[in-house]
Amino acid sequence: MSFLLSVLLAAGLLFGTPVDATATDDRGPFAITNAELVTVANGTISNGTLIIENGRITALGTDVTIPEGATVIDAEGKSVYPGMIDSGTRLGVTEVGSISLTQDFNEVGALNPQLDILTAVHPNSRLIPVNRVAGITTVITEPSGGRISGTAALINLHGYTPEQMHVGGAELMTVNYPSTGRGGWWDRRSDEEIEREAQEAIDELNLVWDRAAQYAQIDSAHTADPQAHEAPSYVPEMEAMLPVVRGGMPVMIRVNRSADIRSALEWIADRELEQVVLSGVSEGWRVADLIAEAGVPVLAGPVIATPSRSSDRYDRAYENAALMHEAGVTVALRTGEDANVRNLPFNAGFAVAYGMPYEDALRAVTLTPAEIFGVADELGSLEEGKQASLFIADGDPFEPATAVTHLFINGYQIPMESEQSRLYEEFLDRQPGATLHPQE
Amino acid sequence: MALMLLVPVAQAQDDVPRVTSVMALENVRVVASPGSVSESATVLIRDGFIEAVGTNVSVPVGADRIDGGDTLTVYAGFIDGLSHVGVREADDENGDVEDRGNPPPARAGIQPNRDVRAFLNPEDTAIRRLREQGFTAAHVMPKGRMLPGTGAVILLGGDDPDTMVLRGETAQLAQIASASGVFPSNDMAVIAQFRQTFREAERRQAVEARYDANPEGMERPSHDPVHRALFPVLSGDLPMFFHTENALDLHRVLALRNELGFPLVLTGLAQSFDALDALRDADVPLYLTLDLPDAVEVDGDEEHTPFDPDLRTRTFADVEAEEENLKARLREVQQQYERTAALLHEAGLSFAFTTKDTAPGDVLAHIRRVVAAGLPADVALAALTTRPAERLGIDRQVGTVEAGKIANLIVATGDLFDDDTDIHTVFVDGAAYDVTTAPADADPDAEINPVGTWALTVRSPEGTVDATVQLDGSPEALDGTITVEMVSSDPAPFDEVRIDGNILTFAFTAEQFGAIRGRLTLTETEAEGTLTIPGFGGVPVTGTRTAGPDQ
Amino acid sequence: MLLRFLSFSCILSLVLLLSTSLLVAQDRGDVLIQNATVHTVTNGTLENTDILVRDGRIESLGAGLSAPSGVRVIDATDLHVMPGIIDAHSHIGISNVNEATRPVTADVGVGDVLNPYDVSIYRALAGGTTTAHVMHGSANAIGGRNQTIKLRYGDLNPEHYRFDGAPRTIKFALGENPMRVHGQGQGIKPRTRMGVEFVIRDAFRQAQVYAEQKAAYANGDRPTPPPYSERLEVLSDVLSGDIVVHAHSYRADEMLMLMQVIDDFGLNDTFVLQHSIEAFKIAPEIAAQGIPVSVFMDWWGFKFEAYNAAAHNAAILIRNGITASIHSDSGDLIRHMYHQAAKSQRYGDLTDDEALSLVTINPAIQLGIDDRVGSIEEGKDADLALFSAHPLSVYAVPQMTFVDGVVRFDRATDPDDMRLQVNPEGDVAPAYAGETHSHSHDHPHDAHGHGVGCMEGVNLFEFLSTK
Structure with a gap:
C-alpha cells in the first residue's frame, strides 16, 4: 500500500499546484474582425465583425462599430464558431484513471439522487485546459454508477469555483436505466434470470418515484398548513427527488441497448415524464422511429466507437447519430470522455463522414445541446446578447489539421495553452540536448 | 413398452x-x-x-x-473411445503454492506418471448413466489438466476396480487445459509448457541412456517420474490422445505435433467442420465428441428462410429482417454441429466416438441426432463398437x-x-x-443435503478461479463460507444461503465487487450454475463435492 | 458446457464463404486500380495514377496502365490510395494476451494462439489496416513473444496469418503494470522500477549462463546439456539479436534505464520502445542511441505514469530524427489509425507524408518488414487502402482494403454480419449491457481491466484484489 500512498501523495501535490495559466480578468471589449462568423442560428456572415463586451456578444455583422479601446483580433482567413458543448463527460471529476482516489463520479450505493456532481468538480484539473483549447467551452459533467447516480451539471471550462463554472439551467438527475443485456459473452445467467433482475430494477425505480411523490405530498401539505400536517421525516434521497417529481429538474437516462431504450421510452410514458433526455443510446438507430415519436432528445455518443454487437456492421457506431437524426430524433453529441474530450469535434466529423449533414452535426455540438439543457438564450450560437463562449479557427474545426487560435469562455479570453502545449514548446528542441551517450 | x-x-x-x-x-x-x-x-x-x-x-x-x-x-x-466415467477426482491440482510462476508439476497439471487404474471408482453414478445409454466399456483417462496421465479400457460394470480393467497403459492423455492461478494459466502458456516438458524429457532420455551405457564421469541422473513417463511417447510406443474442443485447439495441437513429433490421436474435434483440410493432412486417428450444442429453440419464422450472408440493413425499418437473418444463421450453425460426423465420414475421415465432456444421460439422444443429420447408422454403430475395439486393441474381446x-x-x-x-x-x-429412467437433472422436489465441502471452478471473463464452499448446519438451516482462491485465503461468510430441492442459492460480500450471488443446481456429487457479480453479470460455475454430509 | 468459455464456439456457414466475393480462397490477387490519387508515402503523392497488381505484388505504378485479361479494374477516380496501415502494437486476433503468473515469461508467445475468428480483424481491415504486430500483454517485466500478422480475414487457418519472414519480437514491460501485478499483487519482485531493472538484468544473465553451459556441452567440456529451459532458450535468442525487444514504457527514467541495459548487452539494433508517453522528454538521448519509438497519438491520463503526457509526442520525436510510429493498442483505434495519424498535424506541424509515415513506413521499419510493406512502390506487397477523400481528412471513409492484392474489405458490398463463427448456444444477437466507450476510459491500463488490451488475461479477481 505504501507505494500507492506515495503515488497519491505525489499526485495530490501536483493537482494542488496551479500548473495552468489562467485567463486574465480582461473582459474586453474585444473586436474580432474580418472573420467568417458561423452563427449556427442565422447562417454564416462573411467578412464580419463580432464584439465582446462584459462577457457578452454585443454585436455581430458586417456593419459593426468597434467600441473605443477594444482589443482588435484580426481574424482574416479565419472563422468564428460558438463554443462547442460536449453533452456527456467526466471533466473535473476524474484526474488519473487508475487512481480511484482521484475519481469522484461514482459513489457507493444504488440510490443517490442527493449527490451533486458540482460538489466534486475540480476547477484546476489539468484535464480542463488540455481539452478546452480544442474549442470546447462547455460540457455536461456527470456522475455514474448505481441506479440513480446523482445530478449532472453543465459547466463552462473556465472558472475558479464550481459555482463560477456552472452554467445556469437545471441540473439533470442521472438515472442508469436497468438493462436486460448480459454483462458480456461470458455472462451465463438464464434469459429468465436477466429478465427478472431487470424487472426488479424497474420496479425499484417505480418505487422511488412513487415514494418521492408521496414525500412531495406530505411536504406540500405541511408547507401549506404546518399546524395541521406533520413535516416529512428526514429522507435525503426523497428530498432530492422533490424537484424531479414536482417538475423542474429534468431526468437524464443513460441507456444503450435497443430493448432497454424501448423499455425506457415506455417507462417515460408510464411515468409521464416530460423533461427527460436519453444519454449514450448506442443502439438508438434500431429504435429511432420510437425515439422520434416519443419526442425525447438524445445525447448520443461516442461516435468513434466499436459497434455494440459482434454481428453489427463495422460502422454502426459511426452512423448511429446520423440515422437517428434522419428519423427525426433531436441529437446532441457526447464523447463520454474525460482526458480526451478534445476529440468531440472529430466525433462530430465522423458523424458527418457517415451520413449526418454538416450543419446538423455542428448544431449537435452547439445550439442543439444548448436548447436541450435550457440555455439556448445564453449559449450555442453567435447571437447578440449571448454569453461570449466562442472560438476562432483557421478552418473547419472538425478537421484535425485545423488550428484553433483563440478561445473565449463567458467573455474571458482563454490562453491557448495547456500543460501539453507547454511541454511541446519546452521539449520540441530541448536544451541541453543529448547527455553523454551510454557508450561514451 | x-x-x-x-x-x-x-x-x-x-x-x-x-x-x-x-x-x-x-x-x-x-x-x-x-x-x-x-x-x-x-x-x-x-x-x-x-x-x-x-x-x-x-x-x-x-x-x-x-x-x-x-x-x-x-x-x-458400445465402447466409449475416451471419457472419465468411473474415475475419481484427484485433488492435487489445486491449492496454494509458494511460487505460482514455477509450481510443482502436479499443481501445473503435468502428471503423465499417473495411471487411471489408481483412480477407478465403481460407485460413480456416471457408470450407470452411461451404461443405460448402451455403453459397456470405456477408454478412461485420469481427470486433470494438460497431462493427466495414462488411460485404461474398463468394463462399465462390477464393483471391483481391478476386475473392471480390460487393458491398461493405453495412451497418454493431453489437452490444452490451463492450471488454476499458476503457470501455465492459459492456452498460450500450456503450449509453451508442452514444449518445455517434451524437450526436457528428450534431454533426460538421452542423459539416462548415456548414463546407462557408461556412467563414468557423469552425475547420476535423479529419479524423475514425470519426464520418465513420457519416454514411451517420445519413442513412439505410446500414443498421445490429444483432446481438442474447437477448431483453434485442433490447429494448435497439429502445430505442436509438427514441432515436437509425438504419436498423435486427435479427440474431441468439435467444430472440425472448419478444419477439414488440416485434419485430412494430419492423417491421424480421430475420436469425435458426442457433445452437441443444446438444441436451442429459435422461435419465429416457421418457413425457415435460409441465412443470407449478403444481407445489408440500414435503418430501424430493417431491424426485423436483420433479426430473422441472424436466427436463420443460428439454426444453420446448430445443424452444422450435428452434421459434423456425417461431414467427416463423407470426407473419408474415419473416426470413433468419445463421450468426454458429454452429459452421460444425453449420449444416445445425441447419437440419434448425428444419425438423423446424415451419418449412416452402420457407420455410427461401427464408430461405437468395432472401430474403437480395433483401435484400442481389444477387438478380440469386445x-x-x-x-x-x-x-x-x-x-x-x-x-x-x-x-x-x-x-x-x-x-x-x-x-x-x-435400464431405469435416469433422475431428472433439475428437480425442485429433490432432497439433497448439501452440507459438506464443495470445490467450485468459477470461469471468470479473464480466467478460471477456484473456490471452496463449506456448508454447515442442516438443509433446513444452512450456514457456511466461501473461499475464493487468489482473492483471499480467509473464508467469507455467506450473508444468506439456502437449498430448495436441488437448487442451492447463496450470497456473500466481496470487498471489490459488493454482493455476489450464486445459484447452483446440485446432484449428490456435482454442482453447476452461475455466480452473479455486480457490474459483470453471471459467470458459470461448476463443481464437485469433496466432503460430507456424513464425512 | 460444450466449449471452454474462452473460445467462442462455432463457425460461419460455408454458404457465407462461398457467396461473399471478398472471401476468396486465394492468397494473392490481381487488380488494376485506375486514376487514383496515390499517397506513396516514400515518394510523394501522385495524381491520376494507376496501380497494377499481379500475384499480390505491386507490378507497376504509372499513368495509362492497362489490365491484362481477366484482371479486375477498379475506377478510383476521386479516390485516394495509401499503403495498407500497419499497427505496431495490437492485441486483436489472439486468444490470450497475458500469462501473468510470473515476471518473466519469455517462454510463451501469442503466435501460438492466433485466433482468425476475431471479428476485430475485419473491423481493422474496414479502417484500412492490413498488418498488425499482435503483442503479449504488459503484466510482466519480460513478457511473451509477439507475432506480426497480415489481416487475411476469412481464412480460418491461424497459420496463414503469420507475416512470412517478419523478425521475431518479444514484449518487455516497465513501470506500473509489472509492479502492480507482481510486486503489489504477489509480493515478489518487481515492486519498484529498481526491481524491474533487476528482473531484466537477472534474466539476461541467466540466459548467458545457460548459453555458456550449452556451448560447453557442445564442445565436450561437460557431459550433459543443462536442464532444458524454453524460457532461457528464448532469452538466449534475444541476446544474440534474433529476437527484437519491444518495450512497453511510460516514464522517461524507465526508458533511460532500459536503454542502458540494452546498450550494455549490445542490443541497440534490436530494440523498439512502445507507448513511451514521456519519450519526447528524452528525444535527444533516444535519437543518439538510434532507437525507434511507437507511441499513442493522444491517449493519456489513464494512470499516473501516463499523466505527464503531450499529444505532441510523435511530432517531437519525428523532429528529433527518430523513427516514430503511432499504434492503436485497441480494437477501436485500429479501425481509424489514419485519423489518429491526422491528429499529429493538430499536435505538431508534420507534413502529410510525415503524418502518414507514422502508420505506414515507420511501423514497417520498426517491425523489420519495410522491404515488403509500408509504402506504395513497385515490387512491394499489394497491401493497399482506398479512401473516399484524403486519408488525413476527418471525412475520409475507407472504401476498399487489399491484402496481397486480395480484396478483404469492400464498403460497397460489405454485409451486416461478418462474424466467422457464432455460438450455437448463444443469443440470437447478443448486445451487452453497459456503454460503448471511445476506448480511453476502459483502456486496459485502467484499473478495471475490462478492455481488450495490455492487461487482458490478468485475472479479474486477482486484478481487483488489494493484497
Whole structure:
C-alpha cells in the first residue's frame, strides 16, 4: 500500500499546484474582425465583425462599430464558431484513471439522487485546459454508477469555483436505466434470470418515484398548513427527488441497448415524464422511429466507437447519430470522455463522414445541446446578447489539421495553452540536448 | 413398452444367490456387427462370455431366458473411445503454492506418471448413466489438466476396480487445459509448457541412456517420474490422445505435433467442420465428441428462410429482417454441429466416438441426432463398437456379438438409432442391468443435503478461479463460507444461503465487487450454475463435492 | 458446457464463404486500380495514377496502365490510395494476451494462439489496416513473444496469418503494470522500477549462463546439456539479436534505464520502445542511441505514469530524427489509425507524408518488414487502402482494403454480419449491457481491466484484489 500512498501523495501535490495559466480578468471589449462568423442560428456572415463586451456578444455583422479601446483580433482567413458543448463527460471529476482516489463520479450505493456532481468538480484539473483549447467551452459533467447516480451539471471550462463554472439551467438527475443485456459473452445467467433482475430494477425505480411523490405530498401539505400536517421525516434521497417529481429538474437516462431504450421510452410514458433526455443510446438507430415519436432528445455518443454487437456492421457506431437524426430524433453529441474530450469535434466529423449533414452535426455540438439543457438564450450560437463562449479557427474545426487560435469562455479570453502545449514548446528542441551517450 | 417379453431379468445388482450363470436371449434380432444381421436368433451367455450366437442354438435347462418375440434386438455393447466415467477426482491440482510462476508439476497439471487404474471408482453414478445409454466399456483417462496421465479400457460394470480393467497403459492423455492461478494459466502458456516438458524429457532420455551405457564421469541422473513417463511417447510406443474442443485447439495441437513429433490421436474435434483440410493432412486417428450444442429453440419464422450472408440493413425499418437473418444463421450453425460426423465420414475421415465432456444421460439422444443429420447408422454403430475395439486393441474381446467374446451387449426394443426405441437391458461381462429412467437433472422436489465441502471452478471473463464452499448446519438451516482462491485465503461468510430441492442459492460480500450471488443446481456429487457479480453479470460455475454430509 | 468459455464456439456457414466475393480462397490477387490519387508515402503523392497488381505484388505504378485479361479494374477516380496501415502494437486476433503468473515469461508467445475468428480483424481491415504486430500483454517485466500478422480475414487457418519472414519480437514491460501485478499483487519482485531493472538484468544473465553451459556441452567440456529451459532458450535468442525487444514504457527514467541495459548487452539494433508517453522528454538521448519509438497519438491520463503526457509526442520525436510510429493498442483505434495519424498535424506541424509515415513506413521499419510493406512502390506487397477523400481528412471513409492484392474489405458490398463463427448456444444477437466507450476510459491500463488490451488475461479477481 505504501507505494500507492506515495503515488497519491505525489499526485495530490501536483493537482494542488496551479500548473495552468489562467485567463486574465480582461473582459474586453474585444473586436474580432474580418472573420467568417458561423452563427449556427442565422447562417454564416462573411467578412464580419463580432464584439465582446462584459462577457457578452454585443454585436455581430458586417456593419459593426468597434467600441473605443477594444482589443482588435484580426481574424482574416479565419472563422468564428460558438463554443462547442460536449453533452456527456467526466471533466473535473476524474484526474488519473487508475487512481480511484482521484475519481469522484461514482459513489457507493444504488440510490443517490442527493449527490451533486458540482460538489466534486475540480476547477484546476489539468484535464480542463488540455481539452478546452480544442474549442470546447462547455460540457455536461456527470456522475455514474448505481441506479440513480446523482445530478449532472453543465459547466463552462473556465472558472475558479464550481459555482463560477456552472452554467445556469437545471441540473439533470442521472438515472442508469436497468438493462436486460448480459454483462458480456461470458455472462451465463438464464434469459429468465436477466429478465427478472431487470424487472426488479424497474420496479425499484417505480418505487422511488412513487415514494418521492408521496414525500412531495406530505411536504406540500405541511408547507401549506404546518399546524395541521406533520413535516416529512428526514429522507435525503426523497428530498432530492422533490424537484424531479414536482417538475423542474429534468431526468437524464443513460441507456444503450435497443430493448432497454424501448423499455425506457415506455417507462417515460408510464411515468409521464416530460423533461427527460436519453444519454449514450448506442443502439438508438434500431429504435429511432420510437425515439422520434416519443419526442425525447438524445445525447448520443461516442461516435468513434466499436459497434455494440459482434454481428453489427463495422460502422454502426459511426452512423448511429446520423440515422437517428434522419428519423427525426433531436441529437446532441457526447464523447463520454474525460482526458480526451478534445476529440468531440472529430466525433462530430465522423458523424458527418457517415451520413449526418454538416450543419446538423455542428448544431449537435452547439445550439442543439444548448436548447436541450435550457440555455439556448445564453449559449450555442453567435447571437447578440449571448454569453461570449466562442472560438476562432483557421478552418473547419472538425478537421484535425485545423488550428484553433483563440478561445473565449463567458467573455474571458482563454490562453491557448495547456500543460501539453507547454511541454511541446519546452521539449520540441530541448536544451541541453543529448547527455553523454551510454557508450561514451 | 407393451411387451409381453418383460420376463424377470436376473439383476446384476441384487443380493439373492443366483442358481445359474447361463442366460439365453431367444427370438431376438442380432446385429452381430455393422451390417451383419440375423433374425430370430438366439444368443447364449455363460460365465460372462458369449457362448453361442445363431438360429440353431440349444439352450441348457435351467438357463435364465428372455424371449425377444422377434422384435428385441441385440447389439454389441458400445465402447466409449475416451471419457472419465468411473474415475475419481484427484485433488492435487489445486491449492496454494509458494511460487505460482514455477509450481510443482502436479499443481501445473503435468502428471503423465499417473495411471487411471489408481483412480477407478465403481460407485460413480456416471457408470450407470452411461451404461443405460448402451455403453459397456470405456477408454478412461485420469481427470486433470494438460497431462493427466495414462488411460485404461474398463468394463462399465462390477464393483471391483481391478476386475473392471480390460487393458491398461493405453495412451497418454493431453489437452490444452490451463492450471488454476499458476503457470501455465492459459492456452498460450500450456503450449509453451508442452514444449518445455517434451524437450526436457528428450534431454533426460538421452542423459539416462548415456548414463546407462557408461556412467563414468557423469552425475547420476535423479529419479524423475514425470519426464520418465513420457519416454514411451517420445519413442513412439505410446500414443498421445490429444483432446481438442474447437477448431483453434485442433490447429494448435497439429502445430505442436509438427514441432515436437509425438504419436498423435486427435479427440474431441468439435467444430472440425472448419478444419477439414488440416485434419485430412494430419492423417491421424480421430475420436469425435458426442457433445452437441443444446438444441436451442429459435422461435419465429416457421418457413425457415435460409441465412443470407449478403444481407445489408440500414435503418430501424430493417431491424426485423436483420433479426430473422441472424436466427436463420443460428439454426444453420446448430445443424452444422450435428452434421459434423456425417461431414467427416463423407470426407473419408474415419473416426470413433468419445463421450468426454458429454452429459452421460444425453449420449444416445445425441447419437440419434448425428444419425438423423446424415451419418449412416452402420457407420455410427461401427464408430461405437468395432472401430474403437480395433483401435484400442481389444477387438478380440469386445465389439461384436460373436461366440467367444465378452458378453457386452445391448438389448433394445428395436432399431437403436430410432427415436422410439428403448434400451431394455444392457449386459456387461455377462451381468444383466435393467435400464431405469435416469433422475431428472433439475428437480425442485429433490432432497439433497448439501452440507459438506464443495470445490467450485468459477470461469471468470479473464480466467478460471477456484473456490471452496463449506456448508454447515442442516438443509433446513444452512450456514457456511466461501473461499475464493487468489482473492483471499480467509473464508467469507455467506450473508444468506439456502437449498430448495436441488437448487442451492447463496450470497456473500466481496470487498471489490459488493454482493455476489450464486445459484447452483446440485446432484449428490456435482454442482453447476452461475455466480452473479455486480457490474459483470453471471459467470458459470461448476463443481464437485469433496466432503460430507456424513464425512 | 460444450466449449471452454474462452473460445467462442462455432463457425460461419460455408454458404457465407462461398457467396461473399471478398472471401476468396486465394492468397494473392490481381487488380488494376485506375486514376487514383496515390499517397506513396516514400515518394510523394501522385495524381491520376494507376496501380497494377499481379500475384499480390505491386507490378507497376504509372499513368495509362492497362489490365491484362481477366484482371479486375477498379475506377478510383476521386479516390485516394495509401499503403495498407500497419499497427505496431495490437492485441486483436489472439486468444490470450497475458500469462501473468510470473515476471518473466519469455517462454510463451501469442503466435501460438492466433485466433482468425476475431471479428476485430475485419473491423481493422474496414479502417484500412492490413498488418498488425499482435503483442503479449504488459503484466510482466519480460513478457511473451509477439507475432506480426497480415489481416487475411476469412481464412480460418491461424497459420496463414503469420507475416512470412517478419523478425521475431518479444514484449518487455516497465513501470506500473509489472509492479502492480507482481510486486503489489504477489509480493515478489518487481515492486519498484529498481526491481524491474533487476528482473531484466537477472534474466539476461541467466540466459548467458545457460548459453555458456550449452556451448560447453557442445564442445565436450561437460557431459550433459543443462536442464532444458524454453524460457532461457528464448532469452538466449534475444541476446544474440534474433529476437527484437519491444518495450512497453511510460516514464522517461524507465526508458533511460532500459536503454542502458540494452546498450550494455549490445542490443541497440534490436530494440523498439512502445507507448513511451514521456519519450519526447528524452528525444535527444533516444535519437543518439538510434532507437525507434511507437507511441499513442493522444491517449493519456489513464494512470499516473501516463499523466505527464503531450499529444505532441510523435511530432517531437519525428523532429528529433527518430523513427516514430503511432499504434492503436485497441480494437477501436485500429479501425481509424489514419485519423489518429491526422491528429499529429493538430499536435505538431508534420507534413502529410510525415503524418502518414507514422502508420505506414515507420511501423514497417520498426517491425523489420519495410522491404515488403509500408509504402506504395513497385515490387512491394499489394497491401493497399482506398479512401473516399484524403486519408488525413476527418471525412475520409475507407472504401476498399487489399491484402496481397486480395480484396478483404469492400464498403460497397460489405454485409451486416461478418462474424466467422457464432455460438450455437448463444443469443440470437447478443448486445451487452453497459456503454460503448471511445476506448480511453476502459483502456486496459485502467484499473478495471475490462478492455481488450495490455492487461487482458490478468485475472479479474486477482486484478481487483488489494493484497
